[in-house]
Amino acid sequence: MSGAQAGRPAPGRGPRGGPGSVAPPGEKAQNFGPSAKRLLGTMRAERALLVLVVVLGALSVTLNVLGPKLLGEGTNLVFAGFISLQVPDGMTKQQVIDGLIASGNQQQADMLAPMEFTPGAGIDFAALGRILLIVLTVYVLAAIFGWLQARILNGVVQRSMNKLRIQVEEKIHRLPLSYFDRVQRGELLSRVTNDVDNIGQTMQQTLSQVVVSLLTVIGVLVMMFVISPLLAVIALVTIPLTIVVTVVVAKRSQKLFVAQWAATGVLNARVEETFSGHSVVKVFGHQRAVESDFRGENEEVYKASFGAQFISGIIMPSMMFIGNLVYVAIAVVGGLQVANGLMSIGDVQAFIQYSRQFTQPLSQLGSMANLLQSGIASAERVFELLDEQEQTPDADPAETVDPSAGELDFASVAFRYSPDKPLIDDLALQAHPGSTVAIVGPTGAGKTTLVNLIMRFYDVDAGSISLGGLDTRRMTRADLRSRTGMVLQDTWLFSGTIRENIAYGRPDASEEEIVEAATAAYVDRFVHALPDGYDTMLDDEATNLSVGERQLVTIARAFLADPRLLILDEATSSVDTRTELLIQRAMSRLRQDRTSFVIAHRLSTIRDADLILVMEHGSIVEQGDHDSLLAARGAYWRLYNAQFEAPVEGEPDPVH
Numbered sequence: 001m002s003g004a005q006a007g008r009p010a011p012g013r014g015p016r017g018g019p020g021s022v023a024p025p026g027e028k029a030q031n032f033g034p035s036a037k038r039l040l041g042t043m044r045a046e047r048a049l050l051v052l053v054v055v056l057g058a059l060s061v062t063l064n065v066l067g068p069k070l071l072g073e074g075t076n077l078v079f080a081g082f083i084s085l086q087v088p089d090g091m092t093k094q095q096v097i098d099g100l101i102a103s104g105n106q107q108q109a110d111m112l113a114p115m116e117f118t119p120g121a122g123i124d125f126a127a128l129g130r131i132l133l134i135v136l137t138v139y140v141l142a143a144i145f146g147w148l149q150a151r152i153l154n155g156v157v158q159r160s161m162n163k164l165r166i167q168v169e170e171k172i173h174r175l176p177l178s179y180f181d182r183v184q185r186g187e188l189l190s191r192v193t194n195d196v197d198n199i200g201q202t203m204q205q206t207l208s209q210v211v212v213s214l215l216t217v218i219g220v221l222v223m224m225f226v227i228s229p230l231l232a233v234i235a236l237v238t239i240p241l242t243i244v245v246t247v248v249v250a251k252r253s254q255k256l257f258v259a260q261w262a263a264t265g266v267l268n269a270r271v272e273e274t275f276s277g278h279s280v281v282k283v284f285g286h287q288r289a290v291e292s293d294f295r296g297e298n299e300e301v302y303k304a305s306f307g308a309q310f311i312s313g314i315i316m317p318s319m320m321f322i323g324n325l326v327y328v329a330i331a332v333v334g335g336l337q338v339a340n341g342l343m344s345i346g347d348v349q350a351f352i353q354y355s356r357q358f359t360q361p362l363s364q365l366g367s368m369a370n371l372l373q374s375g376i377a378s379a380e381r382v383f384e385l386l387d388e389q390e391q392t393p394d395a396d397p398a399e400t401v402d403p404s405a406g407e408l409d410f411a412s413v414a415f416r417y418s419p420d421k422p423l424i425d426d427l428a429l430q431a432h433p434g435s436t437v438a439i440v441g442p443t444g445a446g447k448t449t450l451v452n453l454i455m456r457f458y459d460v461d462a463g464s465i466s467l468g469g470l471d472t473r474r475m476t477r478a479d480l481r482s483r484t485g486m487v488l489q490d491t492w493l494f495s496g497t498i499r500e501n502i503a504y505g506r507p508d509a510s511e512e513e514i515v516e517a518a519t520a521a522y523v524d525r526f527v528h529a530l531p532d533g534y535d536t537m538l539d540d541e542a543t544n545l546s547v548g549e550r551q552l553v554t555i556a557r558a559f560l561a562d563p564r565l566l567i568l569d570e571a572t573s574s575v576d577t578r579t580e581l582l583i584q585r586a587m588s589r590l591r592q593d594r595t596s597f598v599i600a601h602r603l604s605t606i607r608d609a610d611l612i613l614v615m616e617h618g619s620i621v622e623q624g625d626h627d628s629l630l631a632a633r634g635a636y637w638r639l640y641n642a643q644f645e646a647p648v649e650g651e652p653d654p655v656h
Helices: 032-041 044-085 093-102 106-112 125-174 177-182 185-227 229-236 238-276 278-283 287-312 315-339 345-386 447-454 477-482 498-505 511-520 547-561 577-590 626-632 635-644
Strands: 408-415 424-431 436-440 462-467 484-487 565-569 595-599 611-616 619-624
Touching: 032 345, 044 125, 044 185, 044 345, 125 185, 125 345, 185 229, 185 238, 185 345, 229 315, 229 345, 238 287, 238 315, 238 345, 315 345, 408 447, 424 447, 424 619, 436 447, 447 565, 447 595, 477 484, 484 547, 498 511, 498 547, 511 547, 611 626, 611 635, 619 626, 619 635, 626 635
Parallel strands: 436 595, 436 611, 484 565, 565 595
Antiparallel strands: 408 424, 408 462, 611 619
């Protein structure tokens, strides 16, 4: 890695074995209420459909709530018909009741008093059939409304998650490079994928159920008060008990859910790092160490997940226990009410069904706290990403320079990655169009940092960098970077064809231009040996090309972009000597009329540079051409001597 990485962690990596910038799992729990409110706010554009969801839910619940009452009427009809068969024909209802009272059967008389029956008539099957047909119609309509509600809500949730993913994607492009330096790639991927998916699943599973459950509780409660205020009061005991249990459990589980998803992010970062460097792990025999680290981090995920699921899982059985207690109380009190003639048996049956309908949504609301805690914990992590400080915005209005501008001027530039660690101080430099500026120096000298400042991956702390006389901070980043071509030491190709990778910087390039760039970069000489030529598909790591061939493709990409500024970060380090010579010739043609910056470790590659900058500790300690710097016998001479000659007798060892 280039020396410019000094003073900051490598991109996408934290300290070895650590979670980078990730807070220790469970260090603190975020506030549930504001996060839930903000999550619901992501669906603000879907308000009309959400109102329709509530209306459909209300219709479905209303019809479902009517069912038990109608069935209770059917039960009364059957029971009354059965009783009528036990009474001799010719007697009236009142005569039967008076006879029971006279014989001392007061309780039976009280039971028959609320019933409507005709002695000897039997069951009215026609009326019973009408009731059952009405019940069937009610439940079918309730199911249709429920299906429509679920379908509409599914569309609302999926569109909202789609917008959230777009927000995350756009946010990532607005984040400064420093964010990616301090956050592990696996942790970032976990937030973008796992956490967003978990939010979607949570909203999908809970929103509909919350609406239905709340409406069911209200509707059932109304019907229970209509049937029997006394039994309704008994059922109401469930609500405060449910709230107490849910709040107590949720308070303890929220921290564990935050810890669960934080630990998952750390584990993902470990897996991503290990798989990306799998060959290195194998070469140095670190499999056991990696497995040990993985087991430890996997154990953290297990502990947090087990604790979160176990504690939140207490809610459902607790609700069921409370519901069963209330069910017993209603059955006993309801039986006494029937025995005393205060209620019909059909009303008791309906009330018992309502008690089940009442406790079931309360239990569901309690169990949904499990999902909600997990989903809100994920939402907090995504919102944390969305709230990260962004790179400084482009100037508004932005300025621009002539497309042919290529003069770059560093004026008293100062920069540091950390406030307490100066890296570049008072750097002055001028690079003219058509000139090649080579930057050399030991690791940590600040070579790649200089390139990062040119590209505005970072902004200078003091001084200015000007292109064609215009401070680059007054240009848009897109304008600046569109004028720049880069070939990095680490090649990066995308999944797709070789043709698509070459044309990445200019998607509208013609076939002739692509082939011309490939020929100039000596890609054309090996591409015809591939089965599909330029249409050869590259996988995600381009393993079907050699390291040198991948580097040549990236150089062809720079040729095709035809930039005014050219940055080469040891671009020929991965090719053989013969290919290196060919590329050097091609680069000479490419650098004509362009301002070129070459970061070099092999000094043989920059002998023809117009200006060589020797950097140490962020400062330029020497500058000049190759011959003059050798003649000065200073820092450049020591570097050159270390690479090409044995130490001169009497001179200090240049390595030391």
